[in-house]
Amino acid sequence: MASNVGGTHRAGWEPRSAWATSWTAAAAxxxxxxxxxxxxxxxxAIAEDDVFVTTSNFTYAFSLTGWGWVHLILGAxxxxxxxxxxxxAVWARVTGVALAGLSMLANFxxxxxxxxxxxxxxxxxxxxxxxxxxxxRETTPQT
Numbered sequence: 658m659a660s661n662v663g664g665t666h667r668a669g670w671e672p673r674s675a676w677a678t679s680w681t682a683a684a685a686x687x688x689x690x691x692x693x694x695x696x697x698x699x700x701x702a703i704a705e706d707d708v709f710v711t712t713s714n715f716t717y718a719f720s721l722t723g724w725g726w727v728h729l730i731l732g733a734x735x736x737x738x739x740x741x742x743x744x745x746a747v748w749a750r751v752t753g754v755a756l757a758g759l760s761m762l763a764n765f766x767x768x769x770x771x772x773x774x775x776x777x778x779x780x781x782x783x784x785x786x787x788x789x790x791x792x793x794r795e796t797t798p799q800t
Contacts, residue, residue, distance in 0.1 A: 681742060681750065684788040687781055688739030688753055691760065694778075695732025698771070699725045724767060731756070731763055742789075750789045757785040 702725030735756050741749035761782040764775040 678745070680788040680791060681745065684753060684785045685739050685742035687785055688735055688742060688757070690739075691778060691781055691785075692732045692734075692736025692739055695728045695735060695760070697732075698774070699727070699729025699732055701725070702728060702770075721770075724770065727763055728767070731760060735760055754786050754789050757782040757789070761786075 702721050704725075705721050738749060738752045738756050742753055761779050764778045764782070768775045
């Protein structure tokens with residue numbers, strides 16, 4: 658088979674879909690940004706900053722410090738997965754979907770503490786999952 662040097666088409670293989678590649682890159686950027694913001698959110702919660710309002714009688718009641726550690730660790734994992742997505746590896750996409758789902762759950766139970774930010778991150782995580790799971794034509798053999 659011919660090589661793909663200089664962007665030429667390899668015999669017997671379809672070119673990568675620019676659409677799928679660009680959505681994966683967008684998901685990688687959003688995951689990187691979301692991971693950094695979750696890290697900052699976790700640090701602020703661990704420091705028990707006055708930014709957050711604590712509520713009583715909330716079903717998913719952790720201490721503010723406990724939620725801070727959850728967001729800090731999850732944010733670091735999301736950041737690492739977002740950076741790994743730039744390589745285009747399939748494992749990074751699978752990990753990205755799983756971590757975006759966990760981030761959605763964490764932000765759902767975080768709603769009473771920061772409602773607007775939680776809703777924004779839930780929507781972004783939904784977009785990330787959609788972008789990483791959307792059908793793509795990636796370098797597959799032609800039949």
